[in-house]
Every structure is written in structure tokens, then in C-alpha cells.
Amino acid sequence: MPELPEVETVRRALVPVMEGRRILSAHVGRPDLRWPLPDRLAERLAGRVVGGLRRRGKFALLPLDQNETILLHLGMSGSIRIHQAEPPIGKHDHIVLAMSGPPAADTGSDKRLDPAPQHWITFNDPRRFGWLDLFSGETHPMLADMGPEPLGNSFTAEYLSAAVDRRTGPIKTALLNQTLVAGIGNIYACEALFLAGLSPRRKAGTIRGGRAERLVAAIRTVLTRAIADGGTSLRDHVQPGGEIGYFVQSLAVYGRAGQPCFECGSTIRSITQSGRSSFYCPDCQR
Numbered sequence: 105m106p107e108l109p110e111v112e113t114v115r116r117a118l119v120p121v122m123e124g125r126r127i128l129s130a131h132v133g134r135p136d137l138r139w140p141l142p143d144r145l146a147e148r149l150a151g152r153v154v155g156g157l158r159r160r161g162k163f164a165l166l167p168l169d170q171n172e173t174i175l176l177h178l179g180m181s182g183s184i185r186i187h188q189a190e191p192p193i194g195k196h197d198h199i200v201l202a203m204s205g206p207p208a209a210d211t212g213s214d215k216r217l218d219p220a221p222q223h224w225i226t227f228n229d230p231r232r233f234g235w236l237d238l239f240s241g242e243t244h245p246m247l248a249d250m251g252p253e254p255l256g257n258s259f260t261a262e263y264l265s266a267a268v269d270r271r272t273g274p275i276k277t278a279l280l281n282q283t284l285v286a287g288i289g290n291i292y293a294c295e296a297l298f299l300a301g302l303s304p305r306r307k308a309g310t311i312r313g314g315r316a317e318r319l320v321a322a323i324r325t326v327l328t329r330a331i332a333d334g335g336t337s338l339r340d341h342v343q344p345g346g347e348i349g350y351f352v353q354s355l356a357v358y359g360r361a362g363q364p365c366f367e368c369g370s371t372i373r374s375i376t377q378s379g380r381s382s383f384y385c386p387d388c389q390r
Contacts, residue, residue, distance in 0.1 A: 105162070105178075105179070105180050105289055105290075106162065106178040106179075106182070106335070107162060107287060107288065107289035107290075107291060107292055107335075107336075108159075108161065108162060108254070108255075108286075108287030108288065108289075108292070108327055108331075109292070109327055109330035109331045109333075109334075109335045109336070109351065110178070110335035110336070111159055111161075111162050111163070111164055111178065111287070112159050112331050113331060113334050113335045113344075114164060114178070114184045114344055115157050115158070115159045115164055117184075117186060117344035117345060118157055118164075118166075118184065118186070118225070118344065119157055121186055121203055121222075121223040121225070122154045122157060122166065122203060122225070123154060123155065123156060123157060124153070124154065124155075124206060124207060125153070125154055125203050125204045125205065125206060126151065126152065126153050126154075126203070126204040127149050127150060127151065127152050127153075127154065127201050127202070127203060127204075128150070128151075128202045128203065128204050128219070128221050129146075129150050129201075129202045129221075130145070130146040130149040130150050130199070130200070130201050130202075131146065131193060131199065131200040131201075132145045132146040132198070132199055133193065133197065133198045133199070133200075134198055136232075137179070137198060137229060137232045137233075137234050137235045137236065138179060138232060138233050138234060138235040139235050141235075141236060141237075142236075142237060142238045145199075145236075145238070148238065149168075149174075149201065152168040152169055152170070152172075153168065153169045154166055154167070154168060154203075155167035155168065155169070160247050160250060160253075160286065161247075161250050161253070161282055161286030161287040162177060162178075162282075162286075162287050162289070163175055163176065163177050163246070163247065164176045164177075164178075171240055171241070172238050172239065172240050173238070173239055173240075173244075174236060174237075174238060175236065175237045175238075175239060175244050175246065175247075176227070176234070176235075176236050177234055177235050177236075177246075178229070178234050179229060179231065179232070179233030179234030179235065180231050180233040180234075181229055181230050181231040181233065181234075182227060182228065182229035182233070182234035183227075183228050183229070183344075184225060184226070184227055184228075184344045185225070185226045185228065185344055185345075186223055186224075186225060186344045186345060187223065187224040187225075187226065188222070188223060189224075190202070190221065190224055191224055191226060193226075194226075194228065196228045196229060196230045197226045197227070197228050198227055198228070198229055198232070199226070199227040199236065200224060200225070200226045200227075201224065201225040201226075202221040202223075202224055203221060203222060203223045203224070203225060204219065204220070204221065204222065205220065205222040249283050250282055250283060250286040251267070251281075251282060251283050251284045251285045251286050252285060252286065253286055253287065254285050254286070254287060254288060254323050254324065254327060255324060255327055255328070259285060259320065259323075259324075260320060261313075261316035261317040261319075261320045262316075264285075264311060264316045264319065264320055265311065265312040265313070265316045267284050267285075268284070268308035268309055268311050269309055269312070270309050271307070271308035271309045272307055272308070272309060273307070273308055274304055274305050274306065274307065274308065274377055275297065275302060275304065275306050275307070275308040275310075275311055275319075276293055276294070276297060276304030276305075276377055276382050277308075277377055277378045278308040279293040279296070279297075279323075280293055280378070280380070285323075287327075288323065288327075290358075290380050290381070290382075291336055291355070291358050292323070292326050292327060292330065293382075294357050294358045294382060294383045294384065295326045295355065295356060295357065295358055296319065296322040296323040296325075296326045296327075297319070297322070297384065297389060298356050298357045298384060298385060298388065298389060299322035299325060299326055299356070300315070300318040300319040300321070300322035300323075301318065301388060301389055301390065302315060302318070302319060302389055302390070303384060303386075303389040303390055304375070304377060304382040304384050304389070305375070305377075306390070329351065329354065330351040330354075333350040333351035333353075333354065334350055334351070335351060336351040336352045336355070357372050357383040357384055357385060358383050359383065360372045360383060361373060361374035361381075361383055365385040365387070365388060367385065367388050368385065368387050368388055370385055370386060370387040370388070371386075372384070372385055373385075373386055
């Protein structure tokens with residue numbers, strides 16, 4: 105599943121081809137993905153001007169004029185591609201947006217956006233676990249209970265210590281809880297715990313003091329590096345321009361069960377926690 109770095113990579117790629125531009129037309133190939141799509145979606149998107157793109161956890165938010173926002177989740181296998189020529193619509197290209205050019209430089213008015221499409225944005229999702237919604241107002245119910253952004257100022261060692269205090273479950277499982285911290289998934293939880301030298305088995309309630317400081321710093325470091333590398337390509341993720349996510353080349357433990365640890369040479373192990381595979385070094389992580 106795309107995690108915070110993959111979604112942030114998508115957001116950054118879409119900014120120059122969507123912000124301040126008009127959706128000239130929309131193709132919606134089916135009435136549902138994981139859940140039903142909004143009624144008359146293609147009709148409601150056509151003609152709308154896109155505002156400043158945002159991300160919240162694993163969600164992309166595309167504000168529109170008239171106080172509506174597109175909320176997009178890529179699901180397990182969803183991807184966004186940007187095309188400079190009108191593409192053929194593939195079997196799994198469920199939504200295609202034709203985007204205008206930028207506003208005329210001398211007007212500053214969105215009413216004179218270039219009427220000819222300059223880019224086409226496709227949402228491809230073979231497994232259809234992704235979803236899209238339109239909402240009005242400040243927030244969506246899916247975002248209401250999310251924890252702080254791990255790269256934001258409110259995600260501190262003090263916050264993390266308080267959030268996991270008295271939790272007896274493993275810290276790895278706690279990091280996947282989106283109400284505790286937004287956007288971290290299995291890949292980056294494993295990598296951050298390795299960098300912090302903490303076992304995924306460790307009880308969450310023991311993460312305080314120096315351990316909390318190391319873990320917060322490791323989470324920030326891993327996510328920042330992954331964003332810089334365009335995310336991690338394992339099965340489905342590609343960047344909107346078609347490139348792979350190069351952080352896959354930097355994975356220290358994830359997907360490396362049975363291979364030697366880069367730091368100490370011990371064999372990387374894999375265990376199942378809450379239905380997810382956790383990868384770790386038994387000697388480097390305590």
C-alpha cells in the first residue's frame with residue numbers, strides 16, 4: 105500500500121500540472137472503486153479550477169473552487185500517471201482528467217485558462233482498493249481522528265511517549281495506528297525501528313526518554329529520505345512520471361528476511377504482527 109512518501113511524491117508531481125489549472129473534462133470509467141464514487145462525478149469535476157494540493161497521512165487532497173475538495177486514497181495498487189499527450193484509456197484507468205494550461209500571465213484570472221488540454225492525469229487501480237470522494241467544508245470524516253503528521257512540529261518525543269504510555273502491545277503495531285501518527289505503514293515502520301535500534305517486539309509503553317527521541321528522529325529521517333527518492337517501488341508503485349521509487353535500493357530490513365544485516369552481519373528475521381510482516385535484525389534492535 106502506498107504510504108506517506110509515495111503519496112507525497114504524487115502530490116509534488118501534480119502541483120505544476122494541476123494547481124491553478126482547470127479540469128477541462130473528466131472520464132469516469134466505472135461507478136465504484138473500493139466504495140461507490142460520488143454521483144455524476146465526471147459532470148461535477150468538469151470545469152472546476154484546482155487550488156493548492158495537500159496531503160494528510162496517506163490521503164491526497166485536491167481543493168476545487170466552490171469550496172469542494174477531492175479526497176483520494178491510492179489503496180493497495182493505485183497509481184497516478186501524468187501524460188503530455190492524450191493517452192489511450194486502459195482497462196484499469198478508472199479516472200482520467202484533462203487539464204488546461206496555466207492562466208494567461210497578463211490577466212491573473214482563472215477565466216482565461218488555456219482551453220486546450222496540456223496534460224492528462226490518469227488514476228489506474230487494477231485491484232480497485234483505492235477510492236475517491238468529494239466533500240465540502242474543512243475536513244472529511246476519514247481525516248477527523250488522524251494523528252499528527254510525522255514530519256510536522258507536533259510529532260515530538262514528548263508526544264510519542266504520552267501517546268504510547270501504558271500500551272502493552274508492540275511498538276511496531278502502534279506505529280501503524282493512524283490515530284497515533286498519520287501516514288506510516290509497514291515499510292517505513294520497519295525501517296525506522298531498525299534505524300532507531302528498537303525491536304518491533306518491544307512494548308510500546310517502554311518508548312520514552314532516549315528511546316522516544318531516537319524513534320522520532322529515525323521516523324523523520326527515513327520518511328525524508330524516502331520522499332527524496334520518490335518512495336519505494338515493490339510491486340505497483342511508480343512515480344507519476346513513470347519512474348520507480350528508488351528508496352527500494354536503500355531498504356535495510358524490509359523484505360530482506362534471511363539476508364545479512366548491513367550493520368552487523370546477523371541474519372534479518374521476519375515475524376507476523378497483527379497480520380503484517382515485520383522485518384528486523386535481532387542483534388541491532390533491542
